[in-house]
Amino acid sequence: MAIDERTLIETVFAPLAAGAPGAFGLRDDAALLACSAHKDHIVTLDTLVEGVHFRKTDPPRTIAKKALRLNISDLTAKGAEPFAWFLSLALPAATTHGWVREFAAGLAEDQALYGLALHGGDTVVSPLGVVISVTMVGRCPAGTSVRRCGARSGDLVYVSGTIGDGALGLLTQSEEGEAAGLKGLSAAEAQVLGERYLLPNPPVKLAGPIRAHAHAAMDISDGLVNDLGLLCTASGVGARVDIDAVPLSKLARRALAADPFRLTDILAGGDDYEMLAAVRPGEAGAFEKAAANAVVAVSRIGVFAGEAHEVRFFDAGGETVNLPRSTFLHF
Amino acid sequence: MAIDERTLIETVFAPLAAGAPGAFGLRDDAALLACSAHKDHIVTLDTLVEGVHFRKTDPPRTIAKKALRLNISDLTAKGAEPFAWFLSLALPAATTHGWVREFAAGLAEDQALYGLALHGGDTVVSPLGVVISVTMVGRCPAGTSVRRCGARSGDLVYVSGTIGDGALGLLTQSEEGEAAGLKGLSAAEAQVLGERYLLPNPPVKLAGPIRAHAHAAMDISDGLVNDLGLLCTASGVGARVDIDAVPLSKLARRALAADPFRLTDILAGGDDYEMLAAVRPGEAGAFEKAAANAVVAVSRIGVFAGEAHEVRFFDAGGETVNLPRSTFLHF
Incomplete structure (x- = not known):
């Protein structure tokens, strides 16, 4: 230069x-x-x-x-x-x-x-x-910022936006930057997810509702499974998540229907840059209303309860689903 | 790893x-x-x-x-x-x-x-x-931090510590990290300057005296000539510096005596990480006293005056000495 x-x-x-x-x-x-x-x-x-x-x-x-x-x-x-x-x-x-x-x-x-x-x-x-x-x-x-470590038993597990689009988008990115296919999706649809991976869209307007109503929060960058685990460890409390309640985009739903193994990518893949929050019980309505006013979609996906090592994901039949934590570590 | x-x-x-x-x-x-x-x-x-x-x-x-x-x-x-x-x-x-x-x-x-x-x-x-x-x-x-752009005509030019040791030290550093000689100095003495280059020693205790008595200040990282030029440009005022008043270490004095061409390295070479300050006229005594209390050596080397492009260095005979600005640019 x-x-x-x-x-x-x-x-x-x-x-x-x-x-x-x-x-x-x-x-x-x-x-x-x-x-x-x-x-x-x-x-x-x-x-x-x-x-x-x-x-x-x-x-x-x-x-x-x-x-x-x-x-x-x-x-x-x-x-x-x-x-x-x-x-x-x-x-x-x-x-x-x-x-x-x-x-x-x-x-x-x-x-x-x-x-x-x-x-x-x-x-x-x-x-x-x-x-x-x-x-x-x-x-x-002053004094209103929210940490990872404040979640308590009985708090509700909320996430913003949709989960898994970034991880699925990463799968569409070949070394050469050309869009690769994804089962169940057209090339153009795969491209949409690819762009979601390349350019996250953090729900910045959720800062106010989070500090008003959450005991704890962090962003989801290394996968919901991994980051919920981190929040639970920091807070000393476990969590139970209803997989069916995890919000998916239409494209992610389609990819999952075409290939059930994509569930791991969606829940554990990362690159979501959505919010994970432990909302105080009794404030769910207020949090949802504040989020709606901020035009940010939020979904209640579970509850904090039990010991810190007990972070469990349940399917529609009430069975525990074992999901690996993100394997992407920086070293 | x-x-x-x-x-x-x-x-x-x-x-x-x-x-x-x-x-x-x-x-x-x-x-x-x-x-x-x-x-x-x-x-x-x-x-x-x-x-x-x-x-x-x-x-x-x-x-x-x-x-x-x-x-x-x-x-x-x-x-x-x-x-x-x-x-x-x-x-x-x-x-x-x-x-x-x-x-x-x-x-x-x-x-x-x-x-x-x-x-x-x-x-x-x-x-x-x-x-x-x-x-x-x-x-x-609040409100006491000091900028580059505040120097006024009549302010005194002060520097801390000694100037040129870092630049001379750089000359002793071969690619392989072995100490190279420097005319007039023993290998051990050259090594001392080399360490001064590798590890700067900013006079952190001068922060208080600077904010109490200086109209403008910056650290000297790219050479006294260059950085005084920057401070003058930012402040819209020139400066006259008496080269003989610029404080040199014993080793720098010896290197200069053995090779007068080292003057350029000393004044324009950089890596000093000493302070350059425009001290308010009438506060020179108070600044020097505050610096002495902080156990930081400071030297008055000139005065701010004239137009911003008139940054001049004078030798003992009162002759202008032309010195290049540092040629180390990051690109």
Whole structure:
């Protein structure tokens, strides 16, 4: 790339900091996040590596949005509204201007969509490939953020949106980025799921209902089975889930009907970026109403009960279904 | 590496979060930074790439400390005290346990030295090499942080510590990590400068005096010539520097006496991680006293005056010396 870091900051990144007084137009060495006694800052960080979390051939606009949305998803689950973020961008010297422009365009679109502003970062040369790390800061009223560890026996297990589309979408992604088929679905339908995998759509408006009504919450990134297990372990309580109550998209339903083995992909595959919440008993109606007002679909899929190691999934006949936890570990 | 991310977090990183309530033992998806109306949060980020910012053969303990100290240096110049940080760590699968242990030991030592706590992050596999990104948060009394752009005509140019040791130290670093000679210095003396390059020592106690007495400040990372130029451009004022007043270590003095061409390395080379401050006229005595109380050496090297493009360095005879700006750009 024939441009230096300063040019990159001035022409590509500074416009993403416009309107955020504490970003100082990216012309200082640090950003200022003004504090108030009435708000907490909630901070999260996600890193994406070329060849691991995205392919070299993925559209840079989509990579940019995914990097932001993984963090937005985490903050939403904590009941926080994201507002500021920081970008660490390691780029090979051969990166084209076109790649950077498309990447920045994706950032700009999602900034507008989610009300964010870039507040700082570091752009460095990386001889080895693209590595993107986003640190994101959200706000919530002081003392209201929601943790993994608060679920109690009797709380209701809720999820947002539909489960399994991202995992099924991943199955449609061949190495070369061409859509592969999926039993029961047309190529165009498989493509729809593929896009759901490439670009998650976290239900950011659920932050308020979560902090108002949930004892605990986390986003579902490594599969419902795995993440519910983590939430239960952190909270010291078990859970029982009615598989039939888990919300599936029409396409996921069709794929499952055509191939019952897809159940594992759907429930344990990951890449959902939907919310998992332990809603206080007696507040189910209020939570559902608040979610409806926020135009976010939520579904009650079970109840927290028993010991932490007792996370059980039941089928329509009341039989326990054994599901493996996600096998995707970062090492 | 035969360990998964969860084991790495539990055994290596969670101990670094002990004692920080908002880090939740790294067992949640986000950290909480409590706010107060009396404090601002100041945030900075630096990324280090293997083969660019450090060598594969550098001691992991030193790499870890450098990653923290670059950020500490930035925050100090803003008048902020660092307290929380976030780690993005991309590691090849073949990274040894020993490397990770040494890396974490370096982090632990510097956390104790600077009063920091790890608050979160992301550890991912990187087929391409080690990439480390640190996001660090500091605090200062609300409204007191110091920017690059506040210097005014008549302000005094101050620097901390000694200038040029890092740049001379870099010259002693061969590709293989063996100490190379430097004219006028013994191998052992060259080694001392090499260590100064590998491990900066930002004068963190100067944060208070800077916010009390400086109109503007930044850390010197890309060379005094370059960074003073940046501060002047940001502030819209020029500067005149008396080269003889620039504080040099004994070793740098000796290297310069043996080879006058080293002047460019010293003043324009970079890797100082000392402070550059525009101290308000009339407050020089108070600033020096506050610095002395903090046991940080500071030196007055010139004055801000003239137009922003007029950054001039004068020798003992009053002649202008032309010095190139640092040529190390990240692309």
